[in-house]
Amino acid sequence: MNLFDxxxxxxxxxxSTKGIGExxxxxxxxxxxxxxVSSRKADACExxxxxxxxxxxxxxxxxxxxxINYKEQLEQLVAxxxxxxxxxxxxxxxxxxxxxxxxxxxxxxxxxDKIMGANIRSNHWLCQMVIPEMxxxxxxxxxxxxxxxxxxxxxxxxxxxxxxxxxxxLARNIAVEYGPHNIRANCIAPGLIRTDFxxxxxxxxxxxxxxTAGAPLRRIGEPDEIAGAAVFLASKAGSFTTGQVIVCxxxxxx
Numbered sequence: 001m002n003l004f005d006x007x008x009x010x011x012x013x014x015x016s017t018k019g020i021g022e023x024x025x026x027x028x029x030x031x032x033x034x035x036x037v038s039s040r041k042a043d044a045c046e047x048x049x050x051x052x053x054x055x056x057x058x059x060x061x062x063x064x065x066x067x068i069n070y071k072e073q074l075e076q077l078v079a080x081x082x083x084x085x086x087x088x089x090x091x092x093x094x095x096x097x098x099x100x101x102x103x104x105x106x107x108x109x110x111x112x113d114k115i116m117g118a119n120i121r122s123n124h125w126l127c128q129m130v131i132p133e134m135x136x137x138x139x140x141x142x143x144x145x146x147x148x149x150x151x152x153x154x155x156x157x158x159x160x161x162x163x164x165x166x167x168x169x170l171a172r173n174i175a176v177e178y179g180p181h182n183i184r185a186n187c188i189a190p191g192l193i194r195t196d197f198x199x200x201x202x203x204x205x206x207x208x209x210x211x212t213a214g215a216p217l218r219r220i221g222e223p224d225e226i227a228g229a230a231v232f233l234a235s236k237a238g239s240f241t242t243g244q245v246i247v248c249x250x251x252x253x254x
Contacts, residue, residue: 003237007032010085011234012077014068014126015095017044019195020145023223024092024230026052029060031231036081039095040067068095068122069114078129087137088130090234093123094145096163098197104158112159119163120170127174127185135181142185143233144171145226148249150189164189168245175243184242188229191249193221216251 011028015021017039025035029052037049045063052061062084066077081088096119100111123144134140149157150164167187174185192201192211202208202220212218229246232238247253 001236004031004231004235006090006231006235009033009089009234010036010081010087011090011092012036012038012081012088012126012130013092013094014038014066014122015145016092017041017048019197020190020193020223020226021092021094022048023227024094025061026055027224027227027231028090028092028234029056031235033060033090033234034085035061036077036084037061037063038066038077040065068126069118071125074122074125075129078126082133087133089134089139090141090143091126091130092143092145092230092234093126093167095122096145096197098157098160100159101156103155107159115159115163116166119160120166123167123170127170131174131178131183134183135178138182140178140183141234141238142171142174142183143230144168144185144187145230146171146187146189146245148189148191148247148253150187151245151247151253171245172243179242184233184238186233186238186241186243187245188226188233189245189247189249190226191215191221191247191252193223193226195223212250214252215249216254219250221248221250 011033016025037045042065049061049063064080066073144167146167147164149161171185171187201211
């Protein structure tokens with residue numbers, strides 16, 4: 001048996017039209033899963049799904065747009081996923097935002113609320129929506145893409161770091177409460193990855209050199225290097241791993 005085989009599994013991945021999320025849907029599909037590609041923009045969802053279907057030579061990806069900030073849109077996302085593929089075996093909460101950079105003393109209330117709503121509450125809502133069917137089946141894997149920001153403080157992205165630490169605790173709580181039903185919940189905590197989200201830290205060669213100087217591998221990570229961890233956590237290979245934070249950061253936090 002191939003420990004990483006996801007044949008017969010259905011995975012719903014938020015924020016999956018670029019960067020880490022896009023890499024995750026491609027790799028989950030490569031390992032046999034049917035996937036739902038979701039982000040706010042319908043055309044972006046359709047393009048990524050079409051790319052995956054072309055790669056696999058059959059329909060294994062469905063585009064279902066949704067804005068994670070609205071509960072009714074998430075309910076529709078889950079309902080349409082079930083309508084299309086019949087179930088949800090794997091939930092990957094990847095979508096997140098950070099609209100503020102600066103001192104915690106100056107962050108506007110609406111920016112703080114946006115960060116907490118998108119990065120924590122939407123993940124909590126999605127978990128509430130998919131756990132009942134996982135509980136009934138006695139099988140399920142939830143993967144939350146957090147950040148090494150959740151492991152250390154920051155003078156400029158404090159609220160974002162708070163939200164990412166909360167995601168780690170969300171995974172632990174789910175793991176404890178639903179472990180007896182064979183539901184696993186884990187976080188992946190990426191370091192600096194070559195995505196649009198982190199462009200300010202790598203676009204300029206000098207900035208990139210400074211950003212990676214303290215990491216043992218002395219380089220930036222690629223989205224695929226996070227996707228591998230998601231495949232592990234979704235598959236039999238990760239079947240005894242729950243409530244954990246898998247750090248993929250080139251050694252930066254050590």
